[in-house]
Amino acid sequence: DQQVKQNSPSLSVQEGRISILNCDYTNSMFDYFLWYKKYPAEGPTFLISISSIKDKNEDGRFTVFLNKSAKHLSLHIVPSQPGDSAVYFCAAFRRYGGATNKLIFGTGTLLAVQP
Amino acid sequence: GAGVSQSPSNKVTEKGKDVELRCDPISGHTALYWYRQSLGQGLEFLIYFQGNSAPDKSGLPSDRFSAERTGGSVSTLTIQRTQQEDSAVYLCASRRTELNEKLFFGSGTQLSVL
Numbered sequence: 724d725q726q727v728k729q730n731s732p733s734l735s736v737q738e739g740r741i742s743i744l745n746c747d748y749t750n751s752m753f754d755y756f757l758w759y760k761k762y763p764a765e766g767p768t769f770l771i772s773i774s775s776i777k778d779k780n781e782d783g784r785f786t787v788f789l790n791k792s793a794k795h796l797s798l799h800i801v802p803s804q805p806g807d808s809a810v811y812f813c814a815a816f817r818r819y820g821g822a823t824n825k826l827i828f829g830t831g832t833l834l835a836v837q838p
Numbered sequence: 839g840a841g842v843s844q845s846p847s848n849k850v851t852e853k854g855k856d857v858e859l860r861c862d863p864i865s866g867h868t869a870l871y872w873y874r875q876s877l878g879q880g881l882e883f884l885i886y887f888q889g890n891s892a893p894d895k896s897g898l899p900s901d902r903f904s905a906e907r908t909g910g911s912v913s914t915l916t917i918q919r920t921q922q923e924d925s926a927v928y929l930c931a932s933r934r935t936e937l938n939e940k941l942f943f944g945s946g947t948q949l950s951v952l
Contacts (some may be wrong), residue, residue: 755939757939757940759941760945764945765945766929766931766943766944766945766946767841767881767929767941767943768943769940769941769942772939772940779949809910812881812882814878816939818939825871825883825886825894825896825897826871826883827939828873828880828881828882828883829880830880831877831880831881
């Protein structure tokens, strides 16, 4: 049962253009969403997050959009840079509610930014 | 230490042997997670420790897998009678509290079972 899904295993974008990475989730109890970035042979690093009370959060070149009714979120990177090439993981958890709040990750999208 | 530390970074073992993977979380972090990433797969949740609460073991794939966290700090993931399908990168992460959203990951242990 894949509660967090990233349907695009890979994405290729030209330098300077926008990268859009998508993520869908099935559990309506999730109330916090995060994006992590992973380079080869390294652990994932936190990139940006959004609470379910918001529909947008921006940090420099990175913006995350949340559509709760569609159970969908997306990460926009603009402008894309070659150093952004990595695997991007979407993650979700239930921050409040008493149940164990383990972070559930998607399968990841490999972004390649072409110079 | 400054970050999450995992050892060893690489482990090659023979099928049927037991292995122990170690994780040293960031000092003061109360929550500790183990995940694994098999080749071409996403991050699979294994187990979660939060303070003195009973751990959430719902992600452990079989009873050959176990983990403990001593003194609320260092954690050891043990895999008994390893199988080839256990080959993966095992990642440990910690976070400051159970409500804090950011996980800080170690670099992982690459386990290869021959």
